[in-house]
Amino acid sequence: MTERNWAGNLAYGARRFARPDTVDGLAELVAATAHDGTRVRALGSRHSFNRIADTEGLAIETGGLPVTVDVDETARAVRVSAGLRYGELAEVLDRHGWALANLASLPHISVAGAVATGTHGSGDRLGSLAAAVAAIELVTADGSTLALRRGDPDFDGAVVALGALGIVTALELDIEPTYDVAQTVFERLPLDAVLADLDAVTGLAASTSLFTTWRDPDVIDQLWLKRRTDAAASDALPAALAAMGAGPATVKRHPLPDVSAEHCTDQLGLPGSWFERLPHFKLAFTPSNGDELQSEFLVSRTRAAEALRVVRSLASSIAPLLQVCEIRTVAADTLWLSPAYGHDAVGIHFTWLPDQPAVEALLPRLQAALAPFDARPHWGKLFDPADAVERMPQLYPRWHDFAGLRARLDPNGVFRNGFLERLGL
Known part of the structure; x- marks a missing residue:
């Protein structure tokens, strides 16, 4: 059966799909696959309308990872597994008396996928869903784990990252008392x-x-x-x-x-x-x-x-x-x-x-x-990429810094795909 996105407007081109049930298993899978030259991408809730999550190689579905919702009341933060949907996270948080500052129009989207594409709700004083990220954990191209926290040198480049730096496994989000x-x-x-x-x-x-x-x-x-x-x-x-x-x-x-x-x-x-x-x-x-x-x-x-x-x-x-x-x-x-x-x-x-x-x-x-x-x-929706290579550095002042970060963390292009290449990454 052909695997498709939520809207059904595209069929994924991956030769293989995997749904690891542990972070260690995911890391071993990435390391082994990268060693033989196969490219890898992460799949979340499939609410993207373009090929940002597609690959010719291995598609890794993060929804199979163990569900994690760990509230740190002192830090006013929650650590969550990447594949969890916002609606599911919200219900758990509310039961414990906590909340997120904002949500998108759909509660069906995965936390990591929404963050990676800069997805947002609305509010003059409210940032995107990614703005609530206080820390991020990902498996990089060699199968090692990288953890970055707000204030670290590479953190601002690693949050809205289009899946180009690795497979995100967990995120820490800011929370506040329920309302x-x-x-x-x-x-x-x-x-x-x-x-x-x-x-x-x-x-x-x-x-x-x-x-x-x-x-x-x-x-x-x-x-x-x-x-x-x-x-x-x-x-x-x-x-x-x-x-x-x-x-x-x-x-x-x-x-x-x-x-x-x-x-x-x-x-x-x-x-x-x-x-x-x-x-x-x-x-x-x-x-x-x-x-x-x-x-x-x-x-x-x-x-x-x-x-x-x-x-x-x-x-x-x-x-x-x-x-x-x-x-x-x-x-x-x-x-x-x-x-x-x-x-x-x-x-x-x-x-x-x-x-x-x-x-x-x-x-x-x-x-x-x-x-x-x-x-x-919006990174996860339809747009014409015809002049993207010229336009993106003009639209994003830190574009070349991100390109350098991508090259440093993934020098062999394990997480590269056609979408990224059309952007000049």
Whole structure:
């Protein structure tokens, strides 16, 4: 049977798949395989839409490693196994009275895979999931184990690493005491009102998401606000949004129009635990069943309104291929290959219809339009890599430092694949 990714849009090219059940077994496997010249890649929950995790050689599935969730209350950190899914981790943390600062829209993704690709949730003051990493452990090309901690010289290069440095086996994440979140959805927000003061809109809650289908290029269809109940509440919120032309949803909403919201996390201002509100979807369900493609481009917050105006100018070309576009914010970090490296970012995310030829035909035009804003693509989603070798060092100031780190840790290219080679790595 052909092995495929979650969306089903690509078949993996690996000649062999392995699912080791111990870290020692994984290390022995990497060492033996590397010795005979076979290339190796890690596979997590397979929520990537491109070939970042693919290889012609051996694909190692990390989900078979022993489940680890070790809370250190004094350090306010948790050590977790790489293949664990965020939703599973969150449930354990909450039972012990602890929480993560943020989660992505899907709780189904693996910790190591999300971190390696710079995956994020939303929040003006919240970093990507990778920004919460305090330490990382990986098996390198010779089968040895490398552990790096925040503050070590190579740490900022090793967190968002695209799988290029080794197989991550465990991570240590920052945690905080558990908290509740209330989620409210507002509808029909005029885009011009948003662009007039984007900071004011995204600052309405700890985490905000703006959804539009671009069918009406002048309207944000839905604004999802996720507000911590331990923060000061504002009774003026509905009135402020009403003044902008938006009204509160009176029933639970799905990001896509006319789709049942059964699988979405609870809304209508009903408070609930952080892990039951920060994602858009419940862990027990698989939204869309993978029947979609995704792209995302992140721009500096200072130029986000201008970039969104450019995207709006392409609405007539985007809308026929689009299921929904989501706009989110990510706080700056210092991780070399993070799309939020060096500046606060705004992510413009596209959930496409499952028509890959048509989407790939549109992407060069979309990327060219966003090029003046130094838009950085999400590493795990579809983008056109045509000029990546020239563009990536311009987009990432520490690109050559990362290339040097990769060459030092993997001089024989054990973890190299076609995706990395197209990037110039």
